[in-house]
Amino acid sequence: MQQRIKRHELKPGMFVVSHGQGTFASPVVQVERPLLTQAQIDECVPKDVDDVLIDTSLQIALPGQARPVGVLITTGLGEELPIAKRLYSDALVHVKSFVDDVRRGTDIDYRKATPLVESFIDSVFRNEAAAVTLFKLRGFDEYTYTHSINVSILAVLLGKHLGLDKPTLLKLGLAGMYHDVGKAKIPESILNKPGKLTGGEFQAMKAHPLEGYKIMQKQVDLDPEILRAVVEHHERHDGSGYPRGLMSEDIGRFSRIISVVDVYDALTSRRVYKDAMAPAKALGMMYQWRDKDFPPNAIENFIRCVGVFPVGSFVRLSGGEYGVVTSTSAKRPTRPEVKVILDADMRQQQPRVLDLEALKGTPQAQDIDEVLNPADYKIDLERFFNA
Ligand SMILES: [Fe+2]
Incomplete structure (x- = not known):
């Protein structure tokens, strides 16, 4: 439902359709997106605007904020998909920015992703299919960025199925978003190399969990579980992973969840050097590796979560x-x-x-x-x- 409100009544999470009166002095400017933070409101709606047109049915309830009366808590795929798409675009901007910062040697602040991951969680709680649909619709040329978002969304989804509460899902989603941050230190010629990697290139690639650890450990107020997921997401249940060859219960719970969704997204994504694998085929392969690479029941739980034929198949x-x-x-x-x-x-x-x-x-x-x-x-x- 569309409603006109005063600019000062705008709150993070509101879906702004447009602002302006349609006059020469105040032309109509289409915004058509949820504004998730006060900074986004200030960026998209000039301070001298009197009132704005919002759509209350597309409003997102942010944590710590009362859910406004009349907002749909459970939405259909058709309604949720446009919201999830905008979230995905915002996330893409965020990931590109922190990857660029790491490449330039500029400090990052992982907490900036908090509103995004909170919105992922809300989206997954409203309609799981929308978030899952999106991540298969992205171009392969942006894999470096989309992979971080996909892993974050899928980790939240799997975590929700495992019964984790929202504060824990937030930490897990952040861990997913930053799990590969160390790859920003690896030359793109290696990351996107079409052919087989040389021994030296493979070693450089395998250094990314430790590189990520070095970047993340400088963060203020970082939860140790997030740090573990960054350094441990390539560890494998049977000890065959890297960097430390940890086994079973020695691998953290976030690391175990992220290892599953990380492999799934990598298999089902198209890259410069390979086609995307069909989701059901990827699940079948991962099921064969279940007691070797992944802990018992991890793949079964994931299949229960995304379905034998995942959305988008x-x-x-x-x-x-x-x-x-x-x-x-x-x-x-x-x-x-x-x-x-x-x-x-x-x-x-x-x-x-x-x-x-x-x-x-x-x-x-x-x-x-x-x-x-x-x-x-x-x-x-x-x-x-x-x-
Ligand atoms: Fe990785």
């Missing part, structure tokens, strides 16, 4: 049509909601959503027959999410 149904998974639930991991977009001859059709669980036992019942890689079919899934 491109699938062929038993009826022959093709679609994209738009919603999934731990209670029915093999029967998600699928938006059908192509007929059996791969011709585009009017999209319609099938709830495979609801159809179970009816004449229209369908299963997922196969998970496909959309890149092989030159399909732009983002277009269909918004259709």
